[in-house]
Amino acid sequence: MICYFYSTIFILGTLIGSFINCLVWRLHKNESILGRSYCPKCRKQIYWYENIPILSYIFLKAKCSGCGKKISIQYPLVELITGILFALSFYLNLVNLGAIDLYGIVFSFDFEFLIRVIRDLFLISVMIIIFLYDLRWYLILDRITLPAIFLIFALNIFLGFDLKSLLLGVLVGGGFFLFQFLVSRGKWIGGGDIRLGALMGAMFSWPMILLALFLSYIIGSLVSVPLVIFGKKEWGSQIPFGVFLTSASVVVVFWGTEILRWYLSLIY
Numbered sequence: 001m002i003c004y005f006y007s008t009i010f011i012l013g014t015l016i017g018s019f020i021n022c023l024v025w026r027l028h029k030n031e032s033i034l035g036r037s038y039c040p041k042c043r044k045q046i047y048w049y050e051n052i053p054i055l056s057y058i059f060l061k062a063k064c065s066g067c068g069k070k071i072s073i074q075y076p077l078v079e080l081i082t083g084i085l086f087a088l089s090f091y092l093n094l095v096n097l098g099a100i101d102l103y104g105i106v107f108s109f110d111f112e113f114l115i116r117v118i119r120d121l122f123l124i125s126v127m128i129i130i131f132l133y134d135l136r137w138y139l140i141l142d143r144i145t146l147p148a149i150f151l152i153f154a155l156n157i158f159l160g161f162d163l164k165s166l167l168l169g170v171l172v173g174g175g176f177f178l179f180q181f182l183v184s185r186g187k188w189i190g191g192g193d194i195r196l197g198a199l200m201g202a203m204f205s206w207p208m209i210l211l212a213l214f215l216s217y218i219i220g221s222l223v224s225v226p227l228v229i230f231g232k233k234e235w236g237s238q239i240p241f242g243v244f245l246t247s248a249s250v251v252v253v254f255w256g257t258e259i260l261r262w263y264l265s266l267i268y
């Protein structure tokens with residue numbers, strides 16, 4: 001029974017991943033998200049059976065059936081990772097609810113649990129979109145962050161989060177980057193980071209937002225320092241910081257409480 005749930009959520013994730021691939025491209029091209037999928041190189045329409053997450057990439061041998069040009073590995077990779085993150089999120093939510101025992105049997109879950117899962121899956125999807133877009137075009141779109149801030153905030157209010165802590169979270173998350181933006185006159189970070197920081201605040205609330213920001217810098221240095229040492233990047237060259245913020249956010253969605261508990265146990 002539980003395996004059935006996981007595979008359904010995994011498949012849902014790969015479908016959302018496929019949609020994200022398409023959405024990111026169309027946001028960049030400023031095209032409507034409706035309309036049939038097409039090959040970005042020859043604009044040939046893609047049939048439904050060529051659009052099955054992960055599998056089509058394998059069947060097509062990574063080539064477009066129209067022009068024969070290579071299909072980027074990004075497509076199946078995003079589909080696979082979204083599927084895995086979705087299934088993992090569902091599993092960890094079950095664990096947190098205490099609805100799962102050693103044998104993986106679900107005891108019960110209610111409406112609130114469902115909203116929690118939907119919120120997490122939505123946030124993960126938004127973070128993947130921001131990650132891909134920022135990695136490729138060094139930009140975080142307000143069209144993605146602003147609606148997400150309001151939706152996540154509303155869902156958290158519904159889930160019984162404290163309003164003051166949520167507002168403080170948004171203020172700290174956004175303010176942290178606003179401060180750097182003002183001090184550096186927009187040189188260190190872009191305006192998009194401010195909105196992304198606010199989104200993280202709306203998701204994690206106070207004081208968990210601190211952990212999310214802290215973790216972003218840890219991930220950022222773990223990735224940047226080797227890049228500089230091995231000469232792939234120069235010190236002070238432009239780095240899409242949204243990539244680290246989104247990665248840290250996904251980690252905090254999954255293990256925020258555990259990391260915080262572990263950290264506090266070190267201090268006290």
Ligand SMILES: [Zn+2]
Pocket residue numbers: 039040041042043044064065066067068069
């Ligand atoms: Zn083509």
